[in-house]
Amino acid sequence: MAESNKMHLETVIAKDDFASAGEASSKVKKTLTMLGVAPAQIKRISVAMYEAEINAFIHGGGGMAYTDVYPDRVEILIEDHGKGIEDIELAMQEGYSTASEEVRMMGFGAGMGLPNMKNNSDNLTIDSRPGEGTKVRMCFNIGN
Numbered sequence: 001m002a003e004s005n006k007m008h009l010e011t012v013i014a015k016d017d018f019a020s021a022g023e024a025s026s027k028v029k030k031t032l033t034m035l036g037v038a039p040a041q042i043k044r045i046s047v048a049m050y051e052a053e054i055n056a057f058i059h060g061g062g063g064m065a066y067t068d069v070y071p072d073r074v075e076i077l078i079e080d081h082g083k084g085i086e087d088i089e090l091a092m093q094e095g096y097s098t099a100s101e102e103v104r105m106m107g108f109g110a111g112m113g114l115p116n117m118k119n120n121s122d123n124l125t126i127d128s129r130p131g132e133g134t135k136v137r138m139c140f141n142i143g144n
């Protein structure tokens with residue numbers, strides 16, 4: 001497959017709609033399965049993307065997910081225009097969470113999303129400005 005022959009996917013991450021939370025990562029999971037990507041790769045990509053998507057939904061007020069699938073890698077950008085992250089290093093620590101009691105009741109807020117993204121991706125970069133929003137980029141090498 002030529003570099004220009006990549007597959008591009010875009011999904012809106014809705015805000016305040018728990019029913020549609022996780023749609024972007026589940027769409028990517030289906031596409032990667034259809035493309036014949038190895039199950040172990042699909043698993044780590046969908047786990048990491050789900051965490052980023054849920055963060056954009058819960059902490060960022062919704063946003064967009066962009067995915068590019070190349071023969072050797074998958075690149076994902078999750079973008080929101082929410083409150084941003086004040087201290088990225090602190091946010092990256094296991095167990096750190098600012099989730100509300102209401103959100104914790106829904107099963108989120110263990111403070112494990114960012115560490116999971118770090119562990120499951122080959123590259124993670126977070127670009128965030130308080131009051132402006134957050135961009136999370138992840139790259140996954142899938143061989144070939």
Ligand SMILES: Nc1ncnc2c1ncn2[C@@H]1O[C@H](COP(=O)(O)OP(=O)(O)OP(=O)(O)O)[C@@H](O)[C@H]1O
Pocket residue numbers: 051055056059060080082083084085091092096097098099107108109110111112113114115134
């Ligand atoms: N997109 C975002 N916008 C604003 N703040 C964020 C965003 N993503 C993460 N954060 C901040 O970083 C903290 C840690 O995120 P992380 O995903 O690790 O844990 P969590 O979302 O609180 O809980 P969990 O992911 O385990 O359900 C969040 O509680 C929040 O304060």
Ligand SMILES: [Mg+2]
Pocket residue numbers: 051054055109112113114
């Ligand atoms: Mg999270």
